[in-house]
Amino acid sequence: MSALTNAIEILRCFSSARPDLSFADVMALTGKPKSSTSRLLRSLRDCGLLEQDPHTRRYRPGLLTFELGRLHRAHDDLISMAERELREVCARTGHTGYIAVLDGYEQVVLRIVPGSNPLRVVNPPGQRTPALATSNGRAMLARLSDEDIRARVPSTYPKLPRNSPQNFKQAMARLDEIRRTGLSEAADESIEGVGSQGFALKSGETGEMIGIAVSYSVQATTVAERANVRRELTAMAAKLRRLTGDQLDPVITRAQAGTR
Amino acid sequence: MSALTNAIEILRCFSSARPDLSFADVMALTGKPKSSTSRLLRSLRDCGLLEQDPHTRRYRPGLLTFELGRLHRAHDDLISMAERELREVCARTGHTGYIAVLDGYEQVVLRIVPGSNPLRVVNPPGQRTPALATSNGRAMLARLSDEDIRARVPSTYPKLPRNSPQNFKQAMARLDEIRRTGLSEAADESIEGVGSQGFALKSGETGEMIGIAVSYSVQATTVAERANVRRELTAMAAKLRRLTGDQLDPVITRAQAGTR
DNA sequence: ACGTCAGTTCCAAAATTCGGAACCATGTCC
DNA sequence: GGACATGGTTCCGAATTTTGGAACTGACGT
Structure with a gap:
């Protein structure tokens, strides 16, 4: 499985019913081990596809997805x-x-x-x-x-x-x-x-x-x-x-x- | 460079000034060789992050980006x-x-x-x-x-x-x-x-x-x-x-x- | 003090990506 | 009809990444 496939798998976990996810949610939904989830979530956050609430630590779609979505x-x-x-x-x-x-x-x-x-x-x-x-x-x-x-x-x-x-x-x-x-x-x-x-x-x-x-x-x-x-x-x-x-x-x- | 990094590099080429790109555009903007561009563009299209105009063959942000952007x-x-x-x-x-x-x-x-x-x-x-x-x-x-x-x-x-x-x-x-x-x-x-x-x-x-x-x-x-x-x-x-x-x-x- | 959540770091094995080159299909111009 | 451009695809060995289990950290909660 390529890194991109995994990234998409995570992104597809978000929906209007679940607009933000915790680390554990993502692990459960993707079934991936902790270390892989950690690495991937960090990459997605760093590149702007996801952002993280500094308070609740939950992840949600980021600014880049917003910009691209408008296009x-x-x-x-x-x-x-x-x-x-x-x-x-x-x-x-x-x-x-x-x-x-x-x-x-x-x-x-x-x-x-x-x-x-x-x-x-x-x-x-x-x-x-x-x-x-x-x-x-x-x-x-x-x-x-x-x-x-x-x-x-x-x-x-x-x-x-x-x-x-x-x-x-x-x-x-x-x-x-x-x-x-x-x-x-x-x-x-x-x-x-x-x-x-x-x-x-x-x-x-x-x-x-x-x-x-x-x-x-x-x-x-x-x-x-x-x-x-x-x-x-x-x-x-x-x-x-x-x-x-x-x-x-x-x-x-x-x-x-x-x-x- | 990871596959995700490359994917993001391509996605960031799109903007309101350039809402769609040709294969050559993407190659020029990212400076990547033809084969890599081909593979990556296909992955992005297949996963829904990009879509391709069947007529002009140009690439543009896909349905998945729209959905995530709304979130x-x-x-x-x-x-x-x-x-x-x-x-x-x-x-x-x-x-x-x-x-x-x-x-x-x-x-x-x-x-x-x-x-x-x-x-x-x-x-x-x-x-x-x-x-x-x-x-x-x-x-x-x-x-x-x-x-x-x-x-x-x-x-x-x-x-x-x-x-x-x-x-x-x-x-x-x-x-x-x-x-x-x-x-x-x-x-x-x-x-x-x-x-x-x-x-x-x-x-x-x-x-x-x-x-x-x-x-x-x-x-x-x-x-x-x-x-x-x-x-x-x-x-x-x-x-x-x-x-x-x-x-x-x-x-x-x-x-x-x-x-x- | 103990447990939980949310991570991070390490490492060797396994898998993927890279990029040059060759090839191919369409469409356009002359 | 032939030449050329665009927009790709396929191949393959070398190089690079990713993978996942395990151990560790640090902040909260009770």
Whole structure:
């Protein structure tokens, strides 16, 4: 195992659930001996990837990670274009907008557009969630080939919230529905009482794919309002697909043909 | 040189001025041979610290850096308390607020509070600037011992903007002034036409230090308005010092005594 | 006084990295 | 079509690092 692999193993121990770790935590999480942990933690601290609270002695991500994190996709055309459009939809509807990317079978929130209806933001940027449990996560998965999806979902199907697909077959059924309708919907999944609608956008130029979703309180919205969100999203999707040269893959055409 | 050191050397090549790099760029910037660069770049990409544009083949910070970056000081009490107060001052005055930390002889912007007077934000979070060229940078330096300051400033004094101190002696004179008045001021330095006032806050509990500043257009503000900002900042400083147990160090008393 | 946490230091064995050279795949220019 | 540039990959022996168990340190807590 290379030093870099070990370093990454330590860095991956940090998450929004565990934003700082003690020496013992790191040892337990990585299973590495004391001396190795000591050396590595020191290197990471010295280079700025981690910092250490002088009082509690706990470690947390450092200034360098902050600086680099700010650089990530800072000049990404696809994202800024999508964000601009999403901002307008959120301003009109008052709901909260999300932009996310797919990583394995999880999605990571990249951008949030807070709505005027103050729905507490529980998914800040950087948040990682199983893609099958969110509307835009499923929208992104739906644009992959069936083999690719199968390869991404862990062999032991993960335990997902109540209203998310509970096994691979249910998941594929929902993805097929998204392929048919072009829009993905969720309600009462990761967060109780919260619903969302989303779609996936794939740049024709770079092949880069992002998920775009609008989120709202299920209780506080009417059926009509949700239909309005659907119209807004469909219009935004059409516009963005035109601007980015996103042609819905032949995969979808095949899937449609198969299910008809 | 360890693999980690090399990895960091590559990561440090990225900055807001150079948010993505080609293979050749990395080779030139690190001076490493082709094979080493290839191996390392691949490792960094595979572990998610970098990603590669499939079209242009250029490298940029990856998803993992984004996730970790979001975790950096996410639950930092000193910063959230300061941000809360700064938000109020910015709402009252309409100016833009900054929170930064010191790293060596540079400062890094951590948080921005946009003002209502839309002054284009040229210093986004993550931005690195010589501390001697900003108001809160100098405010933070002023709270260090003279030896510490001397150790941080490079032996060949850096080329700073017109109105910043042009040599070590001038710099120390400005820091001494900050030590006397407790407030730091800047005008037409890093950015032409922009002025700012700031101070440094140091937690009595953790020893952590941050710089807090308010920034405005010099042309668009009157002397009276700048005096108002001074009053606001002085009041905020007093309140935050009380809340965080920040006692202005004896160093300052000594400096005061020395200059009197 | 005793235990715990958080490290550090040492050392020889084991594993990784290093870098030059050769090779290769694309894309562009003439 | 051929030459050249960019952006890599692969190979291999030598050189350098990393590894992990064990012993030791130092600050707190009770």
